[in-house]
Amino acid sequence: MTPAPDSTAATSSPGLVVEAVSHAFGPEPVLTEVSFALPAGKVGCLIGPSGCGKSTLLAMIGGLSRPDQGRIVHAFVRPAFAFQDPCLLPWRDARQNIAFGLKALPMGRTERDARAERLLGIVGLSEDDGDKFPHELSGGMRQRVALARALAIDPDLVLLDEPFSALDVGLRRQMQALVQRLIDARGLTTVLVTHDLAEAVRMADRIVVLSPRPARVAALHDIAVPHAARDDGFVHAEVGRLLADPATARALAVEPEASR
Numbered sequence: 738m739t740p741a742p743d744s745t746a747a748t749s750s751p752g753l754v755v756e757a758v759s760h761a762f763g764p765e766p767v768l769t770e771v772s773f774a775l776p777a778g779k780v781g782c783l784i785g786p787s788g789c790g791k792s793t794l795l796a797m798i799g800g801l802s803r804p805d806q807g808r809i810v811h812a813f814v815r816p817a818f819a820f821q822d823p824c825l826l827p828w829r830d831a832r833q834n835i836a837f838g839l840k841a842l843p844m845g846r847t848e849r850d851a852r853a854e855r856l857l858g859i860v861g862l863s864e865d866d867g868d869k870f871p872h873e874l875s876g877g878m879r880q881r882v883a884l885a886r887a888l889a890i891d892p893d894l895v896l897l898d899e900p901f902s903a904l905d906v907g908l909r910r911q912m913q914a915l916v917q918r919l920i921d922a923r924g925l926t927t928v929l930v931t932h933d934l935a936e937a938v939r940m941a942d943r944i945v946v947l948s949p950r951p952a953r954v955a956a957l958h959d960i961a962v963p964h965a966a967r968d969d970g971f972v973h974a975e976v977g978r979l980l981a982d983p984a985t986a987r988a989l990a991v992e993p994e995a996s997r
């Protein structure tokens with residue numbers, strides 16, 4: 738990751754630029770000249786077939802690894818991750834899990850506890866839930882704790898790797914709406930990895946469609962309609978419109994909508 742010239746001013750940041758990123762694990766190429774940009778404060782979705790390299794690219798955006806070639810430029814300084822597996826510490830209760838990442842910050846115990854308490858409420862958990870250990874929480878509640886833990890560090894970049902895919906449909910919709918509200922309220926630049934085109938249409942400002950491995954950018958789609966106006970009818974119609982694009986349909990291994 739190459740810091741952009743002004744690495745302190747996330748709010749005036751030009752956003753995220755992925756520039757001709759190529760990567761291989763051993764002899765096997767995973768990413769081939771992947772390029773796209775995402776303006777600050779927007780939600781980008783990476784979508785593509787299983788194993789094409791979405792998580793690899795997300796990890797690079799978060800600074801966890803470096804591409805063999807190309808570069809990733811942004812001025813964000815506090816990236817936060819949330820994954821399909823909430824990865825909670827089983828020996829700590831929900832409140833302590835939320836506060837865990839704050840220990841690395843110069844922040845006293847009282848402030849850490851207050852922030853964790855506030856976040857419990859923000860993600861829709863009760864004070865009693867805060868006392869529970871991960872095995873005492875439902876899958877949806879564990880995902881809420883993971884989300885609160887990600888937000889606790891006051892991130893300027895949120896990286897979500899299929900955080901809803903283990904949840905049933907109703908819960909997934911609830912969590913999508915919650916995440917959308919939280920990132921909208923904070924104007925957080927977000928990159929979401931998903932397999933679900935409807936989820937991408939519901940949440941993204943820009944959809945980056947990746948081809949099968951080694952991933953290239955097969956198509957880019959911008960969705961200008963405000964998130965709050967994306968009802969089921971809109972999502973259904975938009976998914977159809979995107980799948981009518983042969984490059985998108987080919988990458989996602991579905992028949993183009995028009996020829997069905």
Ligand SMILES: Nc1ncnc2c1ncn2[C@@H]1O[C@H](COP(=O)(O)OP(=O)(O)OP(=O)(O)O)[C@@H](O)[C@H]1O
Pocket residue numbers: 762767785786787788789790791792793794950
């Ligand atoms: N550290 C690693 N070492 C070797 N190969 C790896 C490593 N990480 C990922 N891979 C391989 O790179 C390819 C891309 O993996 P990645 O997890 O990025 O794909 P993905 O698109 O996120 O997949 P999925 O949608 O199934 O989660 C896969 O074939 C994977 O096995």
